[in-house]
Amino acid sequence: MLFIRLWNYIRGYVIILVEGFFLEKFINICAHRQIFLWDAIRKSSSSMTLKMSVKGFKLIRPVARKSRCKVKIVKKKGIPFVLAKYRKRVSFWVGLFLFCIILLLLCSFIWVIEVDIKGGQDDIQEQDIIQKLEDIGIKPGVLKYSIDTQQAANELLLSMDQLGWVGIHIKGTKFKVEASKRTVPPVLLDRYTPCDIVAAKDGVISSLVVKEGLEKVKPGDTVQKGQLLISGIIPVKNNPDEYRQVHAIAEVKARTWYESRVPVAVDVLQKVFTRRVNERYYVIVFNKLIPLPARSSSFEQKDVVYVTRKLEILKDMVLPFGYMKKQEIEYVNNYIVLDLEEARSRAVEQAKEEVMKYVPEGAKIIKTNIAFDKNENNNEVAIVTLECEEEIGIQKKIGGN
Amino acid sequence: MSLSRERMMTKMKRKQKQNEKQTKDIKNKLAELLDIPKEVVLNIPKFTIIGNNDMIIENYKGIIEYDTSKIRINTGVGVVKVCGAKLVLKEITSEDLLIKGQISGVEFLR
Numbered sequence: 001m002l003f004i005r006l007w008n009y010i011r012g013y014v015i016i017l018v019e020g021f022f023l024e025k026f027i028n029i030c031a032h033r034q035i036f037l038w039d040a041i042r043k044s045s046s047s048m049t050l051k052m053s054v055k056g057f058k059l060i061r062p063v064a065r066k067s068r069c070k071v072k073i074v075k076k077k078g079i080p081f082v083l084a085k086y087r088k089r090v091s092f093w094v095g096l097f098l099f100c101i102i103l104l105l106l107c108s109f110i111w112v113i114e115v116d117i118k119g120g121q122d123d124i125q126e127q128d129i130i131q132k133l134e135d136i137g138i139k140p141g142v143l144k145y146s147i148d149t150q151q152a153a154n155e156l157l158l159s160m161d162q163l164g165w166v167g168i169h170i171k172g173t174k175f176k177v178e179a180s181k182r183t184v185p186p187v188l189l190d191r192y193t194p195c196d197i198v199a200a201k202d203g204v205i206s207s208l209v210v211k212e213g214l215e216k217v218k219p220g221d222t223v224q225k226g227q228l229l230i231s232g233i234i235p236v237k238n239n240p241d242e243y244r245q246v247h248a249i250a251e252v253k254a255r256t257w258y259e260s261r262v263p264v265a266v267d268v269l270q271k272v273f274t275r276r277v278n279e280r281y282y283v284i285v286f287n288k289l290i291p292l293p294a295r296s297s298s299f300e301q302k303d304v305v306y307v308t309r310k311l312e313i314l315k316d317m318v319l320p321f322g323y324m325k326k327q328e329i330e331y332v333n334n335y336i337v338l339d340l341e342e343a344r345s346r347a348v349e350q351a352k353e354e355v356m357k358y359v360p361e362g363a364k365i366i367k368t369n370i371a372f373d374k375n376e377n378n379n380e381v382a383i384v385t386l387e388c389e390e391e392i393g394i395q396k397k398i399g400g401n
Numbered sequence: 402m403s404l405s406r407e408r409m410m411t412k413m414k415r416k417q418k419q420n421e422k423q424t425k426d427i428k429n430k431l432a433e434l435l436d437i438p439k440e441v442v443l444n445i446p447k448f449t450i451i452g453n454n455d456m457i458i459e460n461y462k463g464i465i466e467y468d469t470s471k472i473r474i475n476t477g478v479g480v481v482k483v484c485g486a487k488l489v490l491k492e493i494t495s496e497d498l499l500i501k502g503q504i505s506g507v508e509f510l511r
Contacts, residue, residue: 024463024467027467027493028463028464031463031494031495037493038491038492039489039490040467041469041489042468042488048467
């Protein structure tokens with residue numbers, strides 16, 4: 001129903017007033033001649049209103065004569081009539097044309113560069129990628145048809161060693177870069193190069209599985225970093241002067257300890273916001289910021305928040321216009337005093353977080369030890385010690401370093 | 402002679418009428434037997450009434466009278482009178498008719 005109504009509106013229709021004594025006859029003849037009518041409303045005993053298409057109205061004259069009715073147009077509706085009204089307004093059409101052209105022009109440039117890094121945000125910086133792209137010649141304001149995405153991806157991959165994969169696609173006015181980190185393969189010694197296995201760090205050996213080589217330590221031994229664990233030089237039996245060299249292969253697991261100390265702070269600095277906010281607006285035109293007049297703030301301590309909004313058509317058609325809001329939020333530093341229990345647990349949390357940074361991947365945490373101690377200033381310190389089991393053997397070429 | 406001729410004419414007319422009735426009967430039975438919609442075979446109207454304010458009449462012949470309170474329609478089964486208030490002919494095509502308004506009664510007149 002809605003669709004039919006919309007279609008009628010697009011095609012254009014007229015509301016007519018029919019006067020006469022044989023209105024039924026008029027309707028019947030119209031129906032018979034395939035003139036579609038709708039919304040027939042009786043107004044009085046000798047008149048009624050009808051709606052019909054423009055095409056139908058052109059065929060109405062003989063029908064009216066035959067049924068001896070008078071036909072009058074009450075209203076013309078629909079897009080053709082609206083357009084006819086505006087047809088003579090030249091400036092309107094010029095404006096519409098210019099609008100389309102400008103929109104088309106603005107949409108054919110890159111205005112936003114979006115970088116999405118998957119896995120290992122800390123190794124690759126968004127800023128670096130944007131900088132690299134700029135070096136290649138891709139920055140906001142570049143014509144998007146001039147960019148070869150494949151080539152850009154290749155160049156990016158070649159210039160940044162940390163990247164494992166780069167996907168680039170242009171959507172609307174956005175230049176989207178998807179990148180993922182590369183896992184650097186470990187440097188392996190050739191299978192046939194004779195080598196030793198040495199300790200990568202301090203620890204206590206917990207288990208040894210030797211596949212090739214001569215073990216120099218046994219489980220329970222304390223080893224230091226760099227100490228020889230498995231030797232690749234095996235003396236030949238019955239002949240102490242002769243020996244053969246092998247490529248030592250072994251799995252050496254050891255207990256290792258990691259520790260972190262964090263002082264227990266009873267009084268803690270806390271930000272208390274005063275609810276006083278100063279806002280300043282900037283208008284963004286292309287890549288320039290135009291500040292709007294505003295009073296400057298006199299806050300001593302403040303957080304600054306930037307909110308940027310850009311004009312966009314749909315999600316990906318971002319235009320280079322918008323505004324930026326700079327919000328300055330005042331706060332006051334306040335010391336609060338915690339009770340000892342609370343202060344301790346906070347320190348422990350912090351220490352745990354810190355110590356986890358040292359624990360390498362693949363290490364298994366066996367025991368977590370929490371202790372409190374006094375440091376030289378007689379302040380309390382939280383000590384978190386993690387006992388881990390991990391692989392500590394690394395291969396080292398015989399004779400090399 | 403003339404009398405007999407007149408009689409013959411009436412006889413023929415009667416026979417024609419009977420024939421018509423017979424074909425209609427056969428059509429009706431055939432439609433029932435084969436499950437074909439009757440309004441298609443027999444040229445009779447189909448009325449669809451939705452609630453009490455929409456009525457669709459398919460396969461009608463013509464409008465005899467239209468007023469806001471009464472509509473009379475010529476169909477294959479005779480004249481049908483639709484009574485109500487604020488009646489409007491919402492759509493008019495050569496095959497079907499859509500009536501809107503508060504319908505209070507549908508009557509079949511012979």
